[in-house]
Amino acid sequence: MAQQYFDLDTLKFLLYQVHNVQEVLNQTKYSDHDVASIDLFLNSVKDFSDKELYPYFKEMDENPAHFKDGEIIVHPQVNKYMKAAGEMGLLAGNFSYDDGGLQLPAIVNNASTFIQEAANNHLPGYIGLTVGAAELITHFGNKMLNETYVSKMLDGTWGGTMCLTEPQAGSSLSDIITSATPDGDTYKIHGQKIFISGGDYKGAENIVHLVLARIKGAPAGTKGISLFVVPKNRPNADGSLISNNVQTVTDFEKMGQKGYCTTHLFFGDKENCQGWLVGEPNQGLKYMFLMMNGARIAVGRGATAIATAAYHASLQYANERAQGRKLSSNGKKDAEQEQTLIINHPDVRRMLLLQKVIAEGSLSLVLLTSKYHDFSNSLSDENEREKYRLLLEILTPIVKTYPSEMGKLGVDNGVQVLGGYGFCSDYILQQYLRDIRISAIYEGTTGIQSQDLLGRKITMDNGKALQLLSEEIVKTIKVCSSYESLAPNAQKLGLKLELAQQVIQSLMAYAMKGDYERFLADASPFMEFFSTILLGWLWLDMGKEAQEALNDGNQEYSSAFYESKLHSMRFFFKYELPKTSGLAEILMDKESLTIGSDNKVFQ
Template sequence: MTTYVAPTRDMLFAMNDLAGLAEIAALPGNDEVTPDLVEAILDEAAKFASEVLAPINAQGDRQGCQCKDGEVTTADGFKAAYSKFIESGWNAMPASPDFGGQGLPSLVSTAVLEMWKASNMAFSLCQMLTLGAVAAIAHHGREQDKQLYLPKMVSGEWTGTMNLTESQAGSDLSAVRSKAQPEGDHYRISGTKIFITWGEHDMAENIIHMVLARLPDAPEGTKGISLFVVPKFLVNADGSLGQRNDLICASIEHKMGIHGSPTAVMAFGENEGAIGYLVGEANRGLACMFTMMNHARLNVGLEGVAISERAYQQALGYARERVQSSPIGSPGGAPVAIIRHPDVRRMLMNMKARIEAMRALAYFAAAQMDKAHSHPDPDERRMRQTITDLLTPVVKGWCTENAIDITSTGIQVHGGVGFIEETGACQHMRDARITTIYEGTTGIQANDLIGRKVARDKGAAVKLLLGEMNATLAALDAAGDKELRVIGESLQGGTLALEQATEWLLANYDRNPASAAAGAVPYLKLCGTVIGGWLMARAALVATTRLSTADADFHRAKVVTARFYAEHVLPEAQAYCQAIVNGASSVLALEESLF
């Protein structure tokens, strides 16, 4: 089983040349974000990922977590690794300095987060949920709650969770039944939540739960949901831990993957009621929770990138070592490493090209977040926030859907032994499978994309990106390079498909919403495919200018990989467009009884 080696050169290329790290470093408050600092951070994170987190990844998968009498014990090595993680300050890196964080740009923290997720996805989920809870409290919480909880959550001494789902509700949060009864300056919370990632564990001394519940007079539906902060141990005014709150882990799930991460059933208020504190306004909890959910959705999309990279590295290592069969065209010749067989090369190139496009998209989205947060021009901030909003469901949905296929391809490269658990290839596919489901399924992301992000603003955000793509097309044409011309022709076909599908959606969304929804997932995949293709084309443009440098081989690989994407992946855009524009009727035509 191969270990994990962070692809820092690819990361730096995506950060510098595609996401615009120099622009992010020039934003107010980022004076210390120098190229040397960023490289040093990535180098140290790469060591921690490969030396501390990757070695316990398989152990977490094999051993899993144990729940006894409401207490959860993590797999061997996890608790010690977490102690090293917070002692090294990694948990605090993306958080605000106001509460002890390092305040680094999202672009920088995204690259580091990819390493945590690739080396040990189950472990990384704990930090992801904690930082999401930090964001929700920081944006919407009472001042006393910020001062009481955030410093220790930012440091990692305490962790955080997101408690939305209930067994009868699933993704339909309007059906949430958990209750919140007012009592003085707090509330008594009762109800049961399911699928709570890191809802109970032994790695931190306290767990801060963010819980959706209904007040007694709350209106029906999503407009009647409030958000509460509910600590495992109550916290005294001086920050010390008080008595155990009335909440308990009833059980943990037995899952297909991410075994190292406990997924808890949490019971609140089995006795007198768990004490909780309102976050934000009453009956507006869903809006507060979306601060946390959007953070999580981008990071789940990043999980798709990361687990794909891990599967690719393992498949590549196996393909270089496994000797089998003579090469095509040399019958009777000596057996060769399977990487020399054309179909294995095709599979590896497909994995590599998609991963580079996915990484570019995730990093580009992170850079848009940084600009939306810190750019001095308010109009620029609004525009970049619009693009961030558009890209969020695309990053989440497209990167995770790709991850299912990429990790499956990784098993295929291994052949029969890939199906055997001891090789480790299976774990990557099993771990990846949840990513298209949690924090909103691909279908939910797609409906959000076509409704809130495209139809609502009449396609303005898509048109902004298409304008940038057209500028890249002009640059490709002006370069006068044969390979760039091939890439440009394919990208032009993709942009036309995206433009046509967008116009169709805008014309049909209001008058025929079911038909629009029937093509929502193809539209999400179309957006990811074309935006990814645009970023790959930009990579080729940059790399072509560096073919005579000391890094010529690295940049030559970028050009070849971009061309592969243009010739093998971008053509999918036309198929998605056809499914959107012409395929709705066949989706909806069959009577239910005929399924």
């Protein structure tokens, strides 16, 4: 039986019915696209992923990227994929027509990339970093930079990266020391960057690095950071390429995503590395962070894809593996009976349903956040654009974190479904568990995202973003209260929304007194608390669409399909949402146990 790594019907249900992509397509910016053309596009991406991504997934883990003779050796499929993705327009998808793109909405582009990542999470990162680097150039670079680099990046000829982290400066970007010395119309770049995804590999004609560095004499801290285009090979006037003194030092050997190279780069060891300033001096971090919403959505999307693929792998195993017998009415097992499939055991079903609600809820979150991104860029009414910008801001740390943290839990349960086989390399679950672990670290750790949510997004514009999000949730609660099958869960969610207000008021008391360390000390438990309530809303919304489809006799999908969504919603409300009560107790407890410098507590 062929392995299914995601369910296309679920993706389309969320895209077309739950999140109504037509509302996005109604905007002038995206009016050249329609549901029929998007359907064809997603089907073609699925076919492409079946043939060119999924078959190489396990192989890329077993034959990882590695450093040899000054170069990084990657699987041959990497270069093939870059070229094919360029030809299909997968890199150019969300770029404007003026930049040579397809001008697809982010919600469609993320649906497409989700399919690819579910098939093989090692490959799409190569085009993802290239897209991110090209976006920075199109948004902030001058005409020369756009004409020189963008077209070759979007057709997959050249790769791209974003270079932030340095050996002495991990998440603390204010400590960056890579230097940029004026040299005529360019700058001489000198310094090191580490953990650069897709940073270099054999067979790549060129890699275009977007590098954060300090111009000599710039202010200290984040205010003195500028952004530069620094290609591995710089183009001559005749179009030929010469080395730009960007040296690959090594490739980091990782526990997962082994086919996706992660490099250590040295710029200018021979003092001959040229960089071109992007935009204005000392604005580099501002430019980079304008792209971070997309990058953080991408991390959450990738984690969602891995969790989804792991769910389908463990579901298939549970439908094929016979072991044990069901209990009879007297509470005993009849040894004369044939063994039953493990999917018939209640605890296995619980683990599978947990995987399902995490994966499908996360996908709904990714698509909703993408829709808000589209609205914030395309609506004609300025006030409406601002509304969706604020909604996007408050969801961004959540869309990065919930799929990463809970997806990890979901995959771990998938390993448990397989029992001893889940721990063996002959089965794919252990690879998914290793692959997803990095997601909670990429683009800012869970702790950083949690502090962003509580310290910035909850409080921004005097709580305006939180107010707007609460209004959206209340709308769904009111509609669902009129359905007999949904009303009990709508009531539960309403009570949890009130609980969230109590928790936030309790924590804000510390901020009002200026005790910000105490205010943010439990930001990570708050992230879990708030995210779980948010996912309750998304599952209630999915339940609403499923119930309405059943009531209307909608035959787009089977009755069993819609019933499965309602069952999953009820599972989330029984097994996941109640956990917020315990988290609220933690968050409102006055005792402080993690603040202080007395390390005797660790003895």
